[in-house]
Amino acid sequence: MGITERKEREKESRKESIIDAAQKVFFEKGLLLSTMDEIAETAELAKGTLYLYYHSKEDLYLAVMMRGLMVLKTMFDEVITKNDPVVQTMIRLADKYTAFYHTHKNYFRMLHFFNTPQLHKQVSDEMMQSCDRFNQQLWTSITGIINRGITEGIIRNDLIPIEIAVVLWTNASSLLMRIDSQYEMFQQKMNIDLNVTLQKSNMLMLESILTEHGKLELSRVMK
Amino acid sequence: MGITERKEREKESRKESIIDAAQKVFFEKGLLLSTMDEIAETAELAKGTLYLYYHSKEDLYLAVMMRGLMVLKTMFDEVITKNDPVVQTMIRLADKYTAFYHTHKNYFRMLHFFNTPQLHKQVSDEMMQSCDRFNQQLWTSITGIINRGITEGIIRNDLIPIEIAVVLWTNASSLLMRIDSQYEMFQQKMNIDLNVTLQKSNMLMLESILTEHGKLELSRVMK
DNA sequence: TGTAATAACTGACCGCGAGTCATTCTATTG
């Protein structure tokens, strides 16, 4: 009979609706100022019920973050599956990430929490593994395109693909984080537009990993 | 009379001894798992007394962080005041920062907290400004050497000094953060030594901001 | 359809820890 299946579905949709509520509250107030009471009220459930579905407030936070990760993954896959030339794809990926930041700041900030284990006081192993697994997929996506670049002779072959991925990704992420937290400060005190800095930085990084052939490609694309 | 002065000194040294205690506890347990009760006990003071000197736990945390900032500043100044050639100085600075991470991980992690305003639930404006001011000094140090590089024709002059500083600094910081949190993971799952990646990344970044003349310098230094 | 068994949900309650403040203690002064 289909009762077990229906229950399964109901449980799943309850989990989702709890995430909906959590997302609303977390987006408004961030991790620290959000309370489980408020999330429960928003979800129109008792606080205890939340704990039937998630181990802790932080688990719930990461559950919301996973949604963000999915959004980002989808955006990346859109670019990658086009199968455009590598250089163009790389540029598009960088731009997509920037776009993701601008249109999904709240998700972006959550990613940051995920990468800061010092802050994980109550994250369960299961949730952590869940996240890790998904995160891995992102790395694979990016490394894939870099591999292609190397075999096509566009990206330098004296560098290890994953290393390149880490460097590019980390560089972009950290500049975006800085934009998030100090854009105005840099604007006012140093008269710098960090968005422009990010663009330049991405270009510098990209150039530095391309072969001569790749650089020609790049200058053609940039026209 | 010198009583006011003595009291002033006593107050100052009390502040210091509170930071000593706080540092000990924070280093052991991090911000979240440390309690004001434990810090008070370590300082051999009542909890209330701590609040006569610092507005909040987070203020105290930042007070400890400032020490780290000072250590780093001192390390940088050592390199800079040598007045060695720009390229060599830049490399030394990068290495110093890496060394700072390895010998002062706890301080390093605190810097990270400072750059994440989402986590500032209770930081007082005064403390924040204090930190900002000191932070500014670091930027100035770094920007100084870059300026020198530009006037000497070693660093490209189509880039803005502060921008370069931000990019280099941010890039190194974020890779170090990743080393801190995911070194083992990358080692095991991807067979990558992130310390090597950091070295490479620093080199790539440096190369990309140098003029042809600067690159010659670099290859000479690297021999 | 009535009832036992099971699953889902509830919210009063607990413990912990940040921050407060009325009170006590100590040093200074005239």
Added chain:
DNA sequence: CAATAGAATGACTCGCGGTCAGTTATTACA
């Protein structure tokens, strides 16, 4: 040796994450 001001105390409050005994809803079965 009071009077006074400043430093230090720690019992207390309050908010919040997390728990669990009890209640309600759902399913299985006679």
